[in-house]
Amino acid sequence: MVEKMSEKIACKNCQSTSYWKNGMKKDKQRYKCKDCGYQFTNTPPRGKPEKLKEIAVTLYVYCGISMLKIGKMCGVSDVSVLNWIKKAGEKAPPLNPKSDSGIVILDEMWHFENGKSNKIWLWRAIDGKTRRPLAWELGDRSLETVKKLVAKVDDGKCDFVTDEYPGFFAILPEDRHYYGKDLTFPIEQSNSDIRHWLSRFIRRSKSTTRSVSVLAACISLMHAVQETGIFHNILSFLT
Numbered sequence: 001m002v003e004k005m006s007e008k009i010a011c012k013n014c015q016s017t018s019y020w021k022n023g024m025k026k027d028k029q030r031y032k033c034k035d036c037g038y039q040f041t042n043t044p045p046r047g048k049p050e051k052l053k054e055i056a057v058t059l060y061v062y063c064g065i066s067m068l069k070i071g072k073m074c075g076v077s078d079v080s081v082l083n084w085i086k087k088a089g090e091k092a093p094p095l096n097p098k099s100d101s102g103i104v105i106l107d108e109m110w111h112f113e114n115g116k117s118n119k120i121w122l123w124r125a126i127d128g129k130t131r132r133p134l135a136w137e138l139g140d141r142s143l144e145t146v147k148k149l150v151a152k153v154d155d156g157k158c159d160f161v162t163d164e165y166p167g168f169f170a171i172l173p174e175d176r177h178y179y180g181k182d183l184t185f186p187i188e189q190s191n192s193d194i195r196h197w198l199s200r201f202i203r204r205s206k207s208t209t210r211s212v213s214v215l216a217a218c219i220s221l222m223h224a225v226q227e228t229g230i231f232h233n234i235l236s237f238l239t
Helices: 048-061 067-074 078-091 143-153 166-170 185-197 212-228
Strands: 019-025 028-033 038-041 103-112 118-127 133-139 159-162 178-179
Touching: 048 067, 048 078, 048 178, 048 212, 067 078, 078 212, 103 143, 103 185, 118 143, 118 185, 118 212, 133 143, 143 166, 166 178
Parallel strands: 103 159, 159 178
Antiparallel strands: 019 028, 028 038, 103 118, 118 133
């Protein structure tokens, strides 16, 4: 017999509310989805609530609390917290690398990787007029890393503004390259904001990064929130 459609019961695979009763298992009614054929029981989903995951990601990204500490607070392992953060970062909307004004400002900032004796560099590009983040790249301070960033934002027509780092002179077209510390203050201010918002980038910090993929997730989330201006978006990536 077909059970009446219910708003309270939905297929755990496709969320359809059209199903058949499909016998009993361990004294619990089983159902079979009419749309995808998935068999399920009307029990709470496994794992922690999505809201708890959202809070955990926010604590890690913006509050500087370690994954181990968050895991203890949430009653899960630090590996679970790691997976929540990675999942949120993967679902963050990508940046639009096309400059609005035709002016691209480039700069870099450093962070610690696996202890304070090793530095990892975050290379960033922002629009020269709107200061909208265009692209970023994690790596060392070599020309290869800079080339990857430039490739993301160079449309063949935009003008580049940088400081006097020698690598820029080797890579950027001379007729489209303007340089000087007095010209890069917009991205310097933006970098300062990042050090204020993301606790792992604070210069005098206990935080160091062991997983570059988690650092990348944090940067993706931060840029997404900065671009949309809606903090709730950082939470909706998990669902």
